[in-house]
Amino acid sequence: MTKQGVEPDSFSQPFWDAANEKRLVIQSCVDCDILQHPPTDTCRDCDSDALEWKQVSGRGKIYNYGVVHDCPVRLLQQDQPFNLAVIMLDEDPGIQMYSHLPGVPVDDVPVGAAVEVIFEPSANGQLVPEWRVIDE
């Protein structure tokens, strides 16, 4: 399934540039050394604006999922129903990322399974982080 294209803005440019280099970066606070996602202007814990993008391993686990039958995004509607899972990063299980879990049958999702990041082209060619199930 093809996601909407992405038009990086100045805030998100490093995230999307890294994705085009097939690297996953997550925002991290310089002062308290904690990851946060989604990224924001200041650290959610200490309010610091000293934030950097940290490359992570791209390994995680499937934490949970639902099956989307009625999607508000027009481009995705032709692919309904589809899995929409939440991945938790091995580096920090408090950090979650979404995934359509390419290759996993609809509503047959191995919760808890190990996954690794892959990068898929969106409608305008921007690579987007996705996740695939791996054998551990």
Added chain:
Amino acid sequence: MSTPTAPDAIYRNDEGLGIWEHRGKVAAVGVGHAPTSRRWDGRPETCVGAITIDALRKAIDDAGVAPNQIDGLVVVPVTTTGAFWEQGKPLPMDVIQSFNQTDDPLDGVAKLSAEWLLANMPELTNVQFTMYGPGCMSNALNVTAQAVGDGLTHTCLVVKSWHNFEGRYYQGGANAGDAIPGTPAITQLWGGPASYSTALQFAEYCRKYGKNHEMMAPFMENSRRNGLMFPEGYWAQHRPEKLLPEDYLASRWIAKPANLFDNDIPIMMSGAYLFSTSERAQDMKQKPVYILNHASSNTRPRSLLPTLDEVEADTARTARKIYEGAGITADDLSFENMYDGFSLFHQFHLEGLGYRGIKFGEALDFYQTDISIEGPNPVSPSGGNVGSGRSRVWMHTDCIQQLQGRAGPRQVTGVKPEVGVSGGPMPLGGNFTVWSASPD
């Protein structure tokens, strides 16, 4: 006069604040509801501004107060159900010109300012205090209770309204485009519908506690039943249909495990209340319902979605705040009217409260017992959004009416209505009110 948004200090967000300093000294008296409809039909007399005026006037009349006695107005300025006036779409000038306008032409059509309401309610000659409670009636109620308690206003109206336009909600704008800006794209490319987050919490709940979606059916049936006894509500007014378990379970998925009925139906509505000091309330037309406490949660999840652990920690924390400030325990609750739109999180609120002693993981079993208004353990006697459509208001109206003894066919009969609690919206982040038939 320009209206400020309520400052953070007005909310009771923290544990350990002790008994609310105005416990029992603030009362709700009057209730007003405008007729509901599924969508706006484009007429001036049914626009969101017009129905709001209707609800406010009914609340004033219900309380038996002269309009010039009213010195406060708390408004929720956002009225959208998810439907926005599309950019570039011609403005409905005939509607706009039917009212006294503010600087914003969509004021009264797709949003509400206190200034617009005052400009169109000339009878409110004495309003000195206005404030916005953002989001929901639950929030605005906290603002109103604290403002009356603090003496910023002695007789105060509070109102929440919703507009709903043609078209399927949330499907316009960025969701219809071929590309979206990079910052929202980081979380929005995957296309989860509004109920997705709640659906996931429910899925985790079912896995952890060995429950399933079918176990929601008695709650849904009971809520619709109560809603059909709510003459102010959408289903009672327009579609008086029961929600039988087989119909509920056969409905289509939106974000499995959330189905169509687990998502509340967006409607046009307006609900208003008249609050005053308990002292002044004694001379009004209806029996005062005393506010024992208000409490809030502004907890944010660590990442994209609240986990079940985060939900349970916060609903328990919220309950401690609710009980502490009101000086009550779970045993004092005659009934509960916690939020239900989405239906799949009502059990989180119930379990956090420890309503009737239920613990985490037990609410769906509790749903299989007698939760009716006739029984000893009424669950959502208002019927909530499930029973009357998307408003986040029914739960509060029901608390007031139950404690005044004028909930009509919905009146609880298995318990003596003495103390109720309502509020929401989400298990993480919400505003709650404790209501009582007595000030003590």
